[in-house]
Amino acid sequence: MIEVQDLRKTYGDLVAVDGVSFTAEGGAVFGLLGPNGAGKSTTIGCISGLLRPTAGSVRVLGIDVVGDGREARRRLGVVPQELALYEDLSARENLDYWAAAYGLGRGDRAARVEEVLELVGLSDRGRDRVKTFSGGMKRRLNFACGVVHRPDVLLLDEPTVGVDPQSRVRLFDLVRAERDRGTCVLYTTHYMEEAESLCDRLAIVDHGKVIAHGTLAELRSLLGERDLLRLAGAFDPAAQRAALGALADVEVVQCEAEALTLALPAASRRLPELFEAVARAGGDVRETTLTQPSLETLFIKLTGKELRQ
Amino acid sequence: MGYLLRSAHKDALRLYRDPVAVLLWIGIPLAIGALISLAFGGGGSASVPRARVLLVDREGTFLGGLVAGALSNAGGLFAVEEVAEEEGRAALARGEATSLVVLPGNFSEALLLEEPATIEVLQNPAQRILPRIVEETVSTLPDLVFYVHRLIGEDLRAMAAGPDEGTTFPDERIAEVSVRINRLVERLQGTLFPPVVDVEVVVEREDEQDEGPQVGFALLFLPGILVMSLMFVAQGLGEDLWREDAMTTLRRAAVAPHGFGAFLGGKLLAGAGVVLLVSAVFLGVGCLYLGVPLARWPAAAAWGGLLGTAMIAAMFGLQLVASSQKAGNVLTMMIVFPLLMIGGSFFPFEAMPGWMGAVGRLTPNGWALEHLKAILLGRADATALLAPTAGLVAAGAACFAFSTWRLRARYGGG
Numbered sequence: 001m002i003e004v005q006d007l008r009k010t011y012g013d014l015v016a017v018d019g020v021s022f023t024a025e026g027g028a029v030f031g032l033l034g035p036n037g038a039g040k041s042t043t044i045g046c047i048s049g050l051l052r053p054t055a056g057s058v059r060v061l062g063i064d065v066v067g068d069g070r071e072a073r074r075r076l077g078v079v080p081q082e083l084a085l086y087e088d089l090s091a092r093e094n095l096d097y098w099a100a101a102y103g104l105g106r107g108d109r110a111a112r113v114e115e116v117l118e119l120v121g122l123s124d125r126g127r128d129r130v131k132t133f134s135g136g137m138k139r140r141l142n143f144a145c146g147v148v149h150r151p152d153v154l155l156l157d158e159p160t161v162g163v164d165p166q167s168r169v170r171l172f173d174l175v176r177a178e179r180d181r182g183t184c185v186l187y188t189t190h191y192m193e194e195a196e197s198l199c200d201r202l203a204i205v206d207h208g209k210v211i212a213h214g215t216l217a218e219l220r221s222l223l224g225e226r227d228l229l230r231l232a233g234a235f236d237p238a239a240q241r242a243a244l245g246a247l248a249d250v251e252v253v254q255c256e257a258e259a260l261t262l263a264l265p266a267a268s269r270r271l272p273e274l275f276e277a278v279a280r281a282g283g284d285v286r287e288t289t290l291t292q293p294s295l296e297t298l299f300i301k302l303t304g305k306e307l308r309q
Numbered sequence: 310m311g312y313l314l315r316s317a318h319k320d321a322l323r324l325y326r327d328p329v330a331v332l333l334w335i336g337i338p339l340a341i342g343a344l345i346s347l348a349f350g351g352g353g354s355a356s357v358p359r360a361r362v363l364l365v366d367r368e369g370t371f372l373g374g375l376v377a378g379a380l381s382n383a384g385g386l387f388a389v390e391e392v393a394e395e396e397g398r399a400a401l402a403r404g405e406a407t408s409l410v411v412l413p414g415n416f417s418e419a420l421l422l423e424e425p426a427t428i429e430v431l432q433n434p435a436q437r438i439l440p441r442i443v444e445e446t447v448s449t450l451p452d453l454v455f456y457v458h459r460l461i462g463e464d465l466r467a468m469a470a471g472p473d474e475g476t477t478f479p480d481e482r483i484a485e486v487s488v489r490i491n492r493l494v495e496r497l498q499g500t501l502f503p504p505v506v507d508v509e510v511v512v513e514r515e516d517e518q519d520e521g522p523q524v525g526f527a528l529l530f531l532p533g534i535l536v537m538s539l540m541f542v543a544q545g546l547g548e549d550l551w552r553e554d555a556m557t558t559l560r561r562a563a564v565a566p567h568g569f570g571a572f573l574g575g576k577l578l579a580g581a582g583v584v585l586l587v588s589a590v591f592l593g594v595g596c597l598y599l600g601v602p603l604a605r606w607p608a609a610a611a612w613g614g615l616l617g618t619a620m621i622a623a624m625f626g627l628q629l630v631a632s633s634q635k636a637g638n639v640l641t642m643m644i645v646f647p648l649l650m651i652g653g654s655f656f657p658f659e660a661m662p663g664w665m666g667a668v669g670r671l672t673p674n675g676w677a678l679e680h681l682k683a684i685l686l687g688r689a690d691a692t693a694l695l696a697p698t699a700g701l702v703a704a705g706a707a708c709f710a711f712s713t714w715r716l717r718a719r720y721g722g723g
Contacts (some may be wrong), residue, residue, distance in 0.1 A: 013319045021562035074566040084561035088326045089319065101565040101572075127325075145561070218327045 007056035009042050016042040018208035024186050029179050031199030032188040039208035040188040044157045048078050060153050077151030083142050083160045087131040091122050091141050095148050101151035120144045120195050136167030153184045192295045227267035228297040231260040232287040243281035253301050312567045316575020334541040342534035360407035360439040363397040364386045367414040383678025404435050408443040421469035423458045510669040527656040531595045536674050537585050537654040539617035545643050546580045547624025551634035563720040570713050608686045616677045619705030626708045628714035653678045
């Protein structure tokens with residue numbers, strides 16, 4: 001279990017994490033979803049003890065990571081965004097070394113290393129040096145090094161960046177396996193589809209703050225089953241806001257000179273009515289995009305921008 | 310302890326799998342040492358090269374023998390052999406001799422009557438210096454003949470003309486010429502062979518040295534080369550922190566419960582193994598080659614290992630002070646090379662001006678080098694080494710503590 005309370009991390013005037021709070025339970029995957037620079041990796045850094053929080057508290061399995069960092073780190077597994085492997089060593093040697101670094105005894109290590117190699121599908125390549133591995137194999141080994149000591153809490157910092165689709169699916173299976181083992185998994189990503197398919201609970205972060213959190217269903221309900229309609233063209237924001245605001249069940253999410261974003265139920269059936277209102281207010285529509293309710297639409301609704309911007 | 314050893318094993322494996330780097334750290338100082346040693350005339354046991362000079366006397370008189378004798382006595386540089394012309398030319402063609410000197414058929418006549426003659430000097434093109442020395446030496450012969458003629462030319466010419474037909478030189482005539490030549494030689498002896506400077510050479514030797522090797526240039530140079538090698542190894546191992554940084558393994562180590570102490574300790578332990586091995590091999594070969602008693606080898610190798618380990622700890626600290634790998638390299642280079650220059654690795658203290666040697670001995674590497682030299686020359690016993698050993702251990706421990714602190718400050722965690 002991870003308990004983060006009013007976490008704040010600053011670098012001079014720059015506020016990287018601004019009062020983040022959430023609780024991640026064991027046997028579940030908790031997602032931290034947000035664009036690059038939202039503060040996800042900084043949050044992970046504070047939880048893993050790599051960074052000292054400016055304010056707030058972080059507890060792992062009830063242990064304060066600042067007060068008793070060593071004990072907290074013993075229970076943690078970290079899979080960093082970058083590959084953290086010794087290319088000159090074999091897969092088996094890498095796993096054995098990191099298992100020792102996390103305090104696994106010599107007697108325990110040999111069996112556990114074989115078990116993890118089997119888990120990530122690298123049993124037949126255990127003796128080979130890592131520099132001969134493909135990118136996907138290295139990713140799997142990177143994951144294996146993070147779980148070789150059977151951690152109770154696993155932190156995954158965007159583990160699928162630059163990973164091919166096949167390896168990504170494999171990694172998802174590994175994460176689910178850890179969850180099913182009872183591990184508390186904290187997973188950061190900026191891929192909506194990953195969060196939707198993997199996470200039991202989510203916190204959406206932007207500019208160092210949690211802007212929404214809950215289960216997938218709870219977050220979707222924030223949209224109220226509303227579709228998101230995005231119009232591109234030339235618009236008079238004030239006139240459009242007045243014209244569209246007068247229509248029933250239409251929420252103007254974004255209204256700028258070149259883009260309009262509207263949230264409304266059953267948008268596809270109301271397109272003629274909407275186009276007529278836009279035209280009456282002097283608007284010229286050149287492109288229309290209709291999106292079903294999803295985390296992506298929720299993020300746009302909450303921040304007014306796309307996740308990958 | 311388990312993790313410390315596992316960490317050392319990991320780094321030892323990485324070093325073992327990158328032998329080129331280790332060989333470079335050792336090979337560069339060896340190459341520098343070999344070049345400097347050559348420039349200074351080689352090792353203490355090297356013998357002076359001799360030129361094999363083949364002499365062909367077409368005339369076959371006793372004067373040819375005199376030339377051979379004169380060349381043989383010219384500072385022991387030449388080994389002169391009288392040979393048949395064909396045989397001499399063939400030997401030179403095979404590169405078996407330095408020069409072939411051919412005395413002409415009219416050599417006696419030319420010598421006694423001061424007439425023109427040509428002495429042929431054929432050289433071995435594969436050699437550069439020795440044939441020139443032969444040529445220069447032979448070219449002094451006409452000058453010698455000139456001066457002899459100025460002194461006893463008349464007698465020589467009379468002897469060359471021979472006695473009247475059908476007679477021999479009367480005994481009085483031979484005695485007269487002999488006496489004149491003897492008196493001339495006696496008169497000139499004080500000028501030609503003057504005891505101008507009488508140098509008294511006194512060699513002071515300590516008792517212990519009687520058992521030890523002769524202190525030649527090579528033996529003075531060996532410890533310096535070893536220290537240079539250890540410094541390069543230390544520099545390379547220090548730089549490994551940046552390789553770990555690039556591989557992100559340092560960051561992963563930071564979030565492991567054992568922390569940086571054991572991580573860096575393992576690295577130091579692996580490095581200690583390398584420097585101990587380098588010292589042992591280097592000094593072992595040196596002892597065998599230079600005749601240092603093998604009983605001194607273990608202490609010298611242990612001192613080298615300890616010195617190298619302290620150097621590695623210092624290099625960790627220097628790299629961790631720098632903001633980037635490039636800055637770290639510049640910083641260590643700026644420190645390592647001047648220290649090597651003045652600290653007795655490029656030039657032995659004995660070959661430096663007095664003041665420079667005195668300064669060099671005060672540098673950390675110069676100080677350690679002097680102790681190593683003392684061990685090799687049998688001038689240091691175990692009790693005398695206690696305090697320096699404690700100093701070295703303390704310095705290494707301080708550097709290690711500083712490095713661990715810097716690592717924590719930079720990477721957090723651990």
